[in-house]
Amino acid sequence: MSAIHTVTMPKWGLSMQEGKVNLWLKEVGDTIDPGEEIIEVESEKISGAVEASVSGVLRRQVAQPDEVLPVGALLGIVAEKGASDADIDAVIARFQAEFVPPSADDADSGPQTQTVKVGNVEVRYLKLGEDVAGKDPLLLIHGFGGDLNNWLFNHSPLSESRAVYALDLPGHGSTTKVTGVASLDGLAEVVIGFMDAVGLECAHLAGHSMGGGVCLAIAKRAPNKVKSLSLIASAGLGNEINGAYIDGFVAAASRNALKPVLAQLYSDESLVTRSMIDDMLKFKRLEGVDSALATLAGGLFAGGRQAEQLASAAAGKPTLVIWGENDRVIPSSHATAIPGATVKVMPGQGHMVQLEAAGEVNKLIGEFIG
């Protein structure tokens, strides 16, 4: 019997319980390769594409546009050409008969974030995937104002063959807010402490924006802890940065003020949903966040200039640089700052390229770190 694979509603983020089908990106009969985007769905917080993990042919579109389905519900069937319609129907029938939608209580099941103390900073992190011998783990480091959810579409796919960690930097996410850290080196120090605390002797580092700068600062401070660098729209590779974005982000106290600021991050501004804005405001309103962000912004990006230049820290490390060509926060011209690095500038993409072109970014990183 030929293999028949189900495509199901993904779970993006710990709180997602259901998603809405936006549209099919593949027609029935289309051939599909692993990593290709099959269907676009939307959670409360974000919309994105479900990628194929296998190859085959799209044989059924079970879910229809505008349907709202629980996490894990059947969306469609990918099967080899030889699979019979009868077998496919049997798989669908059995799936539907056995499928139990997760209850609200199940939201707590599945992978959970953890915390670890690094000095007086309590760092939140999420580990996905298993430790695999011979495969150094990957550590994902988000950018300014972000958190580990910035890797929502990358974390799980990248963890299929290795352990992948994502953390919240000091002053961000659920990590301790009041830190006074105002330099990439200061952030790097905490991340190195984190690596020691969770037993990461050496890891592949992937960083987005300011997180890229942190990766470079780690490579400078503790080169033996760094296996490779994947730098996405990275800080530390040039002078310019969009000061209006940074200042606007720090100052924004309402939905109306924050929306145009966040819109600058994306090439598709419709991705900036109300829920995304609300979540960002919730974060910004936590005691200490505004001053932590202002301290960081003042130290790193005052007056629309980047204070730290760290391209040379990548010397001797395998380095991948990914950029969105239309990045409105840090210009894509910085992509060529590291001699010898593998550079991929993606046309049409913006600053949040790892979210907006997750499939391609995952593929690039996956192939790069092996």
Add this chain to the structure above:
Amino acid sequence: MARKITYQQAINEALDQEMSRDPSVIIMGEDVAGGEGSPGENDAWGGVLGVTKGLYAKHPGRVLDTPISESGYVGAAVGAACNGLRPVAELMFIDFMGVCFDQIFNQAAKFKYMFGGKAKTPVVIRAMYGAGFRAAAQHSQCLYNVFTHIPGLKVVIPSNPYDAKGLLIQSIRDNDPVIFLEHKALYTMEGDVPAESYIVPFGEAAVVQEGDDVTIVAMGRMVHYAKEAAGNLRKKGIQCEIIDPRTTSPLDTDTILESVERTGRLVVVDESNPRCSMASDISSFVAQEAFGALKAPIQMVTAPHVPVPFAASLEDLYIPSPARIEEAVMKVKEYR
């Protein structure tokens, strides 16, 4: 770090954190500790439903039991606010405003304006409101509309634990008099609440869920009934947008208008009586400001114009239900 706590715990935590942060914050009210002057325990009740339990020991001398004397201690809270404290007076049931209303609406609400801008009265008056507890006509009213009518007061009606904590912290830090109303039926509701201190600003409605067909404005406990109704309606292919104003003064009219301009249909759900209510107020400004966008007459889902009855069969009829909200949505949706 967010964890799940109840609405009641969220309120306790907000009070605790603000009292720790600012020594000028005090709490007063009937049995907010419970047991003052008695031979037994000093924090015997911690509020009639235990909302302030534990604060008496943590903040010595700043959790004050009062005589049953609402006019006296609510007025004292107002006076103390004029002299540099940030008192949180608990009125127990909002129905008791009947015996201390002067101190709230003639005194606290007026000082800033009447004294030419020179007064500052940062007082919070907390109280329970709402029907559903078989407590009858004198312990079950909403009355937020009455306070909303009065310039100089701010009125807060959180519908969930997250908002309860953030709005209470904002209420305490706010420099104007604030009426903070807690629905009894929500005290046991659990939700994600950050352990850290945070604020939810006034005058910013929450869009509880987005939808393009019908706008439902609902407040307090009614937000949850609206969600239940919207869930059923979604199965019929109707997408409701639910807006929770969170504060009725100031009221986020922009968010409501933006939504109605998109959907063209409005249902307002308000647990209080209909005349001069939030429902009628919201309906009237939408009719005035967005008449051209309306595709159907606005529907109000409210209690009837009667006092809250005691008998279960009657009280259940009194309170707006998810079924009535569904009916109202169908009515505006199918209007030709």
Add this chain to the structure above:
Amino acid sequence: MTSPLNREALLQAYRTMRTIRDFEERVHVDFATGEIPGFVHLYAGEEASATGICMHLNRNDYIASTHRGHGHCIAKGVDPVGMMAEIWGKATGTCKGKGGSMHIADLEVGMLGANGIVGGGGPLICGTALASKIRGENNVGVCFFGDGASNQGTIFEAMNLASVWKLPVIFVAENNGYAEATSSTFSVAVENIADRASAFGMPGVIVDGFDFFAVYEAAGEAIKRAREGGGPTLLEVKLSRYYGHFEGDQQTYRAPGEVQKLRETKDCLMQFAKRVTSRGELTMADIEAIDREVKTMIDDSVVKAKSDPLPPPEALMADVYISY
């Protein structure tokens, strides 16, 4: 015993009483012309009470007043020039013309407001006193109220609360015999308002409100007790008002000649001047100098009030909230 008043204090006491008297007499005259808007309730005749009590207070002590509040304001240190402008409804008034006679307040000098609600101030003053007590200061609160308010629940509640919390509050019942047009002999169920003190566990003291020195003495004891943590006192000051409940009240409920007789035989300013000059503590020249000085000040305040600007239209929407 309160320590005897020195010359400076005596001059201050007389100047305060004279300022209140002239202020009220002048408002009485001007109100009759129809130029002053709204309601005014004059304090003329009661000056010894506000003055004798407030002379014991400092800026950080609070007073709560009544609709008949001009005298309390002046005695507590509110600027009469601003008050006059306020009564005329001008932008330069104490409350920028938005309060008027019944709501003059100046928290900077511890004046928590005249109050348009009879009995409204009792609970409020418990609050200012509570704040002082919680902060460990020794400031006091004084609640002025009339025989009318003495029957209000708020005053009973405030007295009970002050006693229960042992607050540094002095409740001053200014019994002028009439609540609007109703005699206190009808409306107050006990002979003396001070008799009610025992019901709230505090001392009750009766004092002659025409006699500045008697008021000063009794208030001094009560305020000292409050500052020392001894709790509240109810002080009943028996006095009379020379004018009606409000301006325009013909006072037909009063006995013919009642006010005239009081003015001639008991007037507090007259008694004060007679006593201090007969004892040689002040001279008639001292008294007359103050009379001239105050008259000029009041005349000037009226000239200024009349010519001062009205509040601009934008003031309508200003100062409802600190932020909204």
